[in-house]
Amino acid sequence: MVEAIAVTDVGIRFRRNRGGRRSFKDLFGRSERRVRPGEFWPLRDVSFSVQAGEAIGVVGRNGQGKSTLLKLVAGVVLPDEGRVQVNGGVAPLIEITGGFVNDLTVRDNVYLTAGLHGMSKAEIDRRFSDIIDFAEIGDFIHTPYKHLSSGMKVRIAFAVISQLEEPIILVDEVLAVGDKSFKEKCYRRIDELLAGGRTLFFVSHNEKDLRRFCTRGLYLDRGKLVLDAPITEVLDRYNADYNSR
Template identity: 80%
Template structure:
């Protein structure tokens, strides 16, 4: 489909590949040290992603499907600019709001209040912008009683709350969500999902990594099926889930 003013291309990934080392030669893990044995070295590298090509248009909601360790999170980090491709190109034409790792950007010893300003600032929000949204962020996270508590003392669920509250208030057009909402309780997760629906209704573009088929069908119209670092299928989400389920069972 040719690019139009109504549906501009916001991202192109062309023959992209990411290569990682299998291990750090000479290092031993705790089990090896405890047992007093040498670790067998497995030198070499592997491709977490390779030959991946996709084009994304404004307003698309894309579900990324695959087993653990097949490149889903790596793809989102590539889109977010956290890592750079070893081959191929990635052209992201709009800003990205990544909810990939709940601890990303947060400092354990700082208070919740300070972390809100710090993390929002790292994503480009000015102090005045955070001031204007601060009450909204805290109310959404339902964490007002813990504003001056060190971040490290929060539970995993509370960390998800504050992270999602901050990231979902960014004005970036592209949103990346990678599994993290699975940690939250059911009521708050539904609250986050309603917020995602609001963002989609406003024209945002979504990348959504999940093993929950119901959630993938709820938000996404398009699916990317990754297996062994390769893009196996790029198609409507129902077709992608049917293919995945036929090969490996439920998402």
């Protein structure tokens, strides 16, 4: 099978002291294994691969590196150690309302956001009605984005990103927002994408959603990958560890 994602010995380093200066050696020298004062490694020595068409769920307590890992796969941040290889484009359902411009209308934001994600104007023209119908905000297409409710903003953002034809879908808790009917619509849309052979990389605390969509799980704890196994086994281990603390 073709690897959609390959993560090899990955580590990423943050600094707690934002006001401190980094030396030339810090910026351009070789990374050393020791941890310097003020450094924090949210992820280190993480390796795994995802085959095309797999649905992977990432679990762990807050602050254990899940969202950082997703951003590494998305290319939003780069690793300080190791390598992240993604074979194919990604549709990032992470912080999905980011990038929308408050003073632009809904229509203009659809064209802007979809264009930034690589869709041509002709493609957006062809899919515009589907996007608006999915979001159920047809009466507001000429309304400035800043005047939409938070729920409407999420709907239009999800509608745009879910129309991308990229082979890899990245999801970070986006299904935790919105009303019940919208959640069900999102679930059906993700089911459709998975049935079409897309690869899913899904970060969530919702065990029901993880069991519904994912066949395999990655369990992160203290920035380390402690278990890579079928999703039911990963959730059982995570719940056991959580209850023992």
